[in-house]
Amino acid sequence: MxxxxxxxxxxxxxxxxxxxxxxxxxxxxxxxxxxxxxxxxxxxxxxxxxxxxxxxxxxxxxxxxxxxxxxxxxxxxxxxxxxxxxxIDLSMVTYVDPSPTQQPACRGCSNYHGQVYGGNLLVCAMHPTGVESDASCPDWEADSDLNF
Known part of the structure; x- marks a missing residue:
């Protein structure tokens, strides 16, 4: 067993x-x-x-x-x-390019933001509503992506 x-x-x-x-x-x-x-x-x-x-x-x-x-x-x-x-009401637009009539001093600037938030255009951090002069901006910097 x-x-x-x-x-x-x-x-x-x-x-x-x-x-x-x-x-x-x-x-x-x-x-x-x-x-x-x-x-x-x-x-x-x-x-x-x-x-x-x-x-x-x-x-x-x-x-x-x-x-x-x-x-x-x-x-x-x-x-x-x-x-x-x-x-115009920019609430439907998400990006606004600078043009000869709107934000002309921002054309070709690397600081330009151009996004619309709640119907308000944010131009850039230094000048949220844009510069007063149409000719130039003291903070303008060339955009490396564009050839101006």
């Missing part, structure tokens, strides 16, 4: 050892799989950041340029017909 119980416990110990070994192998494989997935995720993110985002940004900037080219003649015609047209 002693041999039977000894054999039974030996089989149970071997089974427990095999189950432990199995789960250890599975956990190692799982960790390796997670490492591979993390690496793939990092590579995918890098590809999106390096390729897709600049391309989409370029398309959006190109669209913005075409849209502005489309709107400017319409705005100029409206100004010719309605002298109070410059009093």
């Amino acid at each position: 002693e041999d039977w119980s000894k054999d039974f416990f030996e089989v149970m110990e071997n089974a427990a050892s095999e189950v432990e070994h199995f789960f250890s192998d599975i956990s190692e494989e799982f960790v390796e799989m997670l490492d591979v997935l993390a690496k793939i995720s990092e590579e995918f993110t890098e590809q999106v950041q390096n390729n897709l985002i600049p391309e989409v940004d370029g398309y959006l900037q190109e669209f913005d340029g075409y849209f502005n080219e489309f709107l400017e003649p319409i705005i100029e015609i409206c100004r010719d017909f309605d002298p109070e047209f410059d009093e």
Whole structure:
């Protein structure tokens, strides 16, 4: 009888050892799989950041340029017909380019912000509502992106 119980416990110990070994192998494989997935995720993110985002940004900037080219003649015609047209509600506009009639001293300035917040145009940090002179600004700095 002693041999039977000894054999039974030996089989149970071997089974427990095999189950432990199995789960250890599975956990190692799982960790390796997670490492591979993390690496793939990092590579995918890098590809999106390096390729897709600049391309989409370029398309959006190109669209913005075409849209502005489309709107400017319409705005100029409206100004010719309605002298109070410059009093437009800017709440729908998100960016305003400096033009010969609006913020002319800011054209080509790297400090120009031109974003509209709550219907109010923020020209730049130094002159939130714009400079008083149409000719020049004491804080004007050349925009490196533009060739003036």
